[in-house]
Amino acid sequence: xxxxxxxxxxxxxxxxxxxxxxxxxxxxxxxxxxxxxxxxxxxxxxxxxxxxxxxxxxxxxxxxxxxxxxxxxxxxxxxxxxxxxxxxxxxxxxxxxxxxxxxxxxxxxxxxxxxxxxxxxxxxxxxxxxxxxxxxxxxxxxxxxxxxxxxxxxxxxxxxxxxxxxxxxxxxxxxxxxxxxxxxxxxxxxxxxxxxxxxxxxxxxxxxxxxxxxxxxxxxxxxxxxxxxxxxxxxxxxxxxxxxxxxxxxxxxxxxxxxxxxxxxxxxxxxxxxxxxxxxxxxxxxxxxxxxxxxxxxxxxxxxxxxxxxxxxxxxxxxxxxxxxxxxxxxxxxxxxxxxxxxxxxx
Amino acid sequence: xxxxxxxxxxxxxxxxxxxxxxxxxxxxxxxxxxxxxxxxxxxxxxxxxxxxxxxxxxxxxxxxxxxxxxxxxxxxxxxxxxxxxxxxxxxxxxxxxxxxxxxxxxxxxxxxxxxxxxxxxxxxxxxxxxxxxxxxxxxxxxxxxxxxxxxxxxxxxxxxxxxxxxxxxxxxxxxxxxxxxxxxxxxxxxxxxxxxxxxxxxxxxxxxxxxxxxxxxxxxxxxxxxxxxxxxxxxxxxxxxxxxxxxxxxxxxxxxxxxxxxxxxxxxx
Numbered sequence: 001x002x003x004x005x006x007x008x009x010x011x012x013x014x015x016x017x018x019x020x021x022x023x024x025x026x027x028x029x030x031x032x033x034x035x036x037x038x039x040x041x042x043x044x045x046x047x048x049x050x051x052x053x054x055x056x057x058x059x060x061x062x063x064x065x066x067x068x069x070x071x072x073x074x075x076x077x078x079x080x081x082x083x084x085x086x087x088x089x090x091x092x093x094x095x096x097x098x099x100x101x102x103x104x105x106x107x108x109x110x111x112x113x114x115x116x117x118x119x120x121x122x123x124x125x126x127x128x129x130x131x132x133x134x135x136x137x138x139x140x141x142x143x144x145x146x147x148x149x150x151x152x153x154x155x156x157x158x159x160x161x162x163x164x165x166x167x168x169x170x171x172x173x174x175x176x177x178x179x180x181x182x183x184x185x186x187x188x189x190x191x192x193x194x195x196x197x198x199x200x201x202x203x204x205x206x207x208x209x210x211x212x213x214x215x216x217x218x219x220x221x222x223x224x225x226x227x228x229x230x231x232x233x234x235x236x237x238x239x240x241x242x243x244x245x246x247x248x249x250x251x252x253x254x255x256x257x258x259x260x261x262x263x264x265x266x267x268x269x270x271x272x273x274x275x276x277x278x279x280x281x282x283x284x285x286x287x288x289x290x291x292x293x294x295x296x297x298x299x300x301x302x303x304x305x306x307x308x309x310x311x312x313x314x315x316x317x318x319x320x321x322x323x324x325x326x327x328x329x330x331x332x333x334x335x336x337x338x339x340x341x342x343x344x345x346x347x
Numbered sequence: 348x349x350x351x352x353x354x355x356x357x358x359x360x361x362x363x364x365x366x367x368x369x370x371x372x373x374x375x376x377x378x379x380x381x382x383x384x385x386x387x388x389x390x391x392x393x394x395x396x397x398x399x400x401x402x403x404x405x406x407x408x409x410x411x412x413x414x415x416x417x418x419x420x421x422x423x424x425x426x427x428x429x430x431x432x433x434x435x436x437x438x439x440x441x442x443x444x445x446x447x448x449x450x451x452x453x454x455x456x457x458x459x460x461x462x463x464x465x466x467x468x469x470x471x472x473x474x475x476x477x478x479x480x481x482x483x484x485x486x487x488x489x490x491x492x493x494x495x496x497x498x499x500x501x502x503x504x505x506x507x508x509x510x511x512x513x514x515x516x517x518x519x520x521x522x523x524x525x526x527x528x529x530x531x532x533x534x535x536x537x538x539x540x541x542x543x544x545x546x547x548x549x550x551x552x553x554x555x556x557x558x559x560x561x562x563x564x565x566x567x568x569x570x571x572x573x574x575x576x577x578x579x580x581x582x583x584x585x586x587x588x589x590x591x592x593x594x595x596x597x598x599x600x601x602x603x604x605x606x607x608x609x610x611x612x613x614x615x616x
Binding site: 036037038039080083085086087088089090093094112115116117121203204205206210211213214215216218219220221222247280281282283284285286287288290292294297299310 | 497500501504505513515516519521539541542543544545546547549550551552555570571572573574575576577578606610611612
């Protein structure tokens with residue numbers, strides 16, 4: 001009892017609990033368990049077997065690499081084969097993936113088997129020396145630093161010190177100015193689209209100008225401005241702002257007065273670009289008149305001025321004022337507000 | 348002849364002559380007049396409408412009204428056309444099992460003849476798209492590449508790039524188009540069932556529709572090739588990422604644990 005007293009919480013507790021026997025320190029470091037040998041360490045024949053297994057895996061890897069090259073050369077790119085769980089799959093893809101997979105796997109498996117059966121698995125404790133420097137070394141370094149500072153006259157000659165700080169502060173500005181070369185300024189591009197008064201609405205599917213009688217109640221049509229062709233060099237940049245979806249709603253179901261005024265007999269034209277981050281948005285439900293954005297689930301009500309009814313979008317979907325001239329639908333003006341996501345200067 | 352001549356003043360003589368003349372005229376007409384096919388078809392058509400009306404009264408009228416005029420439980424069917432009936436009943440969506448966000452596809456309980464009769468009846472309520480014939484939706488003469496472009500422009504936003512379907516709002520969804528009869532795909536585009544917008548011939552021409560149906564036949568049938576294999580539903584990066592994280596990384600973690608585990612010892616301890 002007396003030799004373990006220091007490890008016990010207090011005498012009073014032990015007195016209450018009766019005789020508690022603590023033979024030794026329960027938190028003492030038990031040290032490493034004695035090393036046990038593997039079969040391969042004691043039996044040379046087992047070690048030989050492991051060696052052969054590792055060599056076999058490496059050999060399989062070599063053969064798989066040869067098979068990879070052979071299948072790359074031999075299998076035509078459009079050959080389709082049926083392989084049970086995978087379905088109708090490209091023979092070339094399958095062969096390349098399988099052989100490369102086997103080649104890499106066998107290298108790894110060989111290395112692991114080698115490490116586990118033949119390389120030494122004895123655990124060794126390595127004592128580390130303290131990282132902190134000796135006090136006399138620290139004192140010497142600090143003294144040397146103070147000497148250097150004094151000899152450079154940095155603290156005494158304030159003019160040099162201040163101008164040096166100024167020069168160092170200005171130098172990074174050159175790099176900041178060069179950032180201007182990253183591209184042209186957007187200028188008015190974010191505020192304008194290809195739509196303006198008198199531009200006809202062209203059906204994106206048939207490439208023909210749209211007539212109001214083509215568009216039935218409950219239908220969905222995608223339109224682009226007349227004169228914008230898919231063969232144009234800048235088509236993708238332009239359609240990213242100009243894309244339009246046309247739906248027809250019974251006029252009595254349109255709740256927003258301005259929407260009704262900007263429609264033609266219930267045909268309404270809305271920008272197809274979500275006002276959140278600009279995804280193309282056309283998941284239109286014809287009974288609810290809701291449009292859902294697939295990216296972040298912003299939902300707009302096309303019967304109520306494109307109002308946001310759910311999700312992160314911050315602005316209503318912009319509507320294009322349309323009218324009919326010579327029997328064809330055309331824009332009565334450009335978009336009244338910038339289409340697509342918000343930007344810093346949008347206001 | 349004398350006998351006949353003697354009775355020519357009989358009170359019924361005029362009637363007999365009249366009947367005889369009528370019979371001859373009718374017989375001659377029947378023998379020589381061109382067989383009027385329209386007449387026969389009209390009869391068949393009106394019979395179909397009659398039968399369809401009976402079927403409608405049993406299966407549809409409780410929601411769509413006894414005259415197809417609609418009620419609080421179902422929309423009016425005036426002017427939806429035969430194509431809408433062929434789609435809704437042919438895919439088993441109608442009659443609906445229960446009200447809800449969306450009526451799902453299920454096993455069809457009507458025979459083709461009964462569907463045709465129902466369609467004939469509903470078509471008689473008001474003009475609407477007719478059931479397309481086989482030449483309109485068969486892949487012969489269709490441009491699959493153009494169909495792919497049109498599909499990505501008009502359909503992919505909801506039905507995914509190869510028609511695997513996707514989610515919409517409040518429990519609604521765009522169903523998968525895999526294994527759907529080409530005729531029904533064509534009819535769905537024409538009529539816009541449930542919340543799907545319609546794509547009428549004015550905005551998406553007949554040839555456009557044929558191309559789209561052919562594209563789906565090429566990419567979304569059980570015979571269509573998937574060069575990479577293991578489509579995981581073809582739903583895109585979400586399922587693929589999830590599979591990669593769970594099974595790919597999971598396998599790596601398991602192997603790493605095994606590699607670092609104690610090796611077999613000569614003596615069992």
